[in-house]
Amino acid sequence: MNRIIIDTDIGGDIDDLLAITMALNSPELQIEGITTVGMRSDLRAKIASALLHLYHLDHIPVAAGAQTPLSGECEREEYPNQYGEELADFPVVSEVDGADLMIRLVNKAPGEITIVAIGAMTNLALAIERSPEFIRNVKEIILMGGEYSAHYREYNIVSDPEAADILFRSGIPLTAAGLEVCLDLTYDTDQAVETFLSHGTEQMSFLARLVKRWQSVGVNRPIIMFDAIPFALLIDRSLAVAELRSVQVETKGEHTRGMTYSMKPHFGESHVSQPNVHVCLSIDDVRIMDMFADRVLRT
Numbered sequence: 001m002n003r004i005i006i007d008t009d010i011g012g013d014i015d016d017l018l019a020i021t022m023a024l025n026s027p028e029l030q031i032e033g034i035t036t037v038g039m040r041s042d043l044r045a046k047i048a049s050a051l052l053h054l055y056h057l058d059h060i061p062v063a064a065g066a067q068t069p070l071s072g073e074c075e076r077e078e079y080p081n082q083y084g085e086e087l088a089d090f091p092v093v094s095e096v097d098g099a100d101l102m103i104r105l106v107n108k109a110p111g112e113i114t115i116v117a118i119g120a121m122t123n124l125a126l127a128i129e130r131s132p133e134f135i136r137n138v139k140e141i142i143l144m145g146g147e148y149s150a151h152y153r154e155y156n157i158v159s160d161p162e163a164a165d166i167l168f169r170s171g172i173p174l175t176a177a178g179l180e181v182c183l184d185l186t187y188d189t190d191q192a193v194e195t196f197l198s199h200g201t202e203q204m205s206f207l208a209r210l211v212k213r214w215q216s217v218g219v220n221r222p223i224i225m226f227d228a229i230p231f232a233l234l235i236d237r238s239l240a241v242a243e244l245r246s247v248q249v250e251t252k253g254e255h256t257r258g259m260t261y262s263m264k265p266h267f268g269e270s271h272v273s274q275p276n277v278h279v280c281l282s283i284d285d286v287r288i289m290d291m292f293a294d295r296v297l298r299t
């Protein structure tokens with residue numbers, strides 16, 4: 001059993017919603033709390049609360065977290081396109097912000113709780129800065145973010161490079177699925193809507209409605225299930241081949257701000273950091289999509 005906190009920018013891209021739904025249908029995962037991050041994190045929290053309500057899990061605390069990156073400047077502003085007025089009344093249970101909810105839950109259960117990070121890392125950086133105990137007490141952070149095989153400014157890192165830098169230098173055990181291993185995890189959007197609607201349950205109708213909203217803002221590609229990977233790996237580590245690497249985050253470069261990079265100490269350079277991240281080199285796309293279908297679509 002993995003006790004987890006989910007830190008998410010649900011409401012922007014659609015994969016957060018679908019990945020969290022897979023987690024809700026996974027007996028191997030016990031969700032202790034959900035924190036949201038990104039512009040209008042309060043509305044994102046309402047989407048998460050509505051999803052939990054449909055699964056009769058209203059007791060799980062949801063906390064709205066940071067709205068802007070640590071620098072205060074948003075490189076891209078993304079409002080939660082999946083939010084609708086019918087979600088306005090969903091309560092957000094926690095009275096503390098996202099970082100403080102993480103701190104509270106993790107410090108109450110030292111070494112027990114893994115954080116699944118599927119948005120910008122602002123809440124995590126705030127938790128690290130506010131609580132030295134949090135760094136020692138969190139079991140692991142497993143995240144979707146970065147690009148480890150080429151030069152690319154991946155969204156979750158570039159949304160808050162300073163926060164990612166703090167996390168990557170924290171010493172907390174990290175596992176990362178980068179953009180390059182996610183891109184074949186595709187799901188046809190029209191097929192997804194049709195499949196969800198055909199189930200006729202309230203939960204699946206909710207998914208269908210939010211997928212349609214996401215589609216209506218002009219997303220011209222299939223669903224890519226980036227954020228399903230961290231959950232899938234917690235359930236079954238054999239779904240990825242990973243390698244421990246020394247990864248740092250570029251925070252300053254004109255063209256490279258927000259890139260993750262690894263340096264090899266070819267000549268024993270002392271400034272190269274210790275290995276800090278288990279980087280996924282490959283994943284089993286077919287088995288992860290099967291896992292999603294087994295858990296979400298056949299229930």
Ligand SMILES: [Ca+2]
Pocket residue numbers: 008009010013015016118119227
């Ligand atoms: Ca996400």
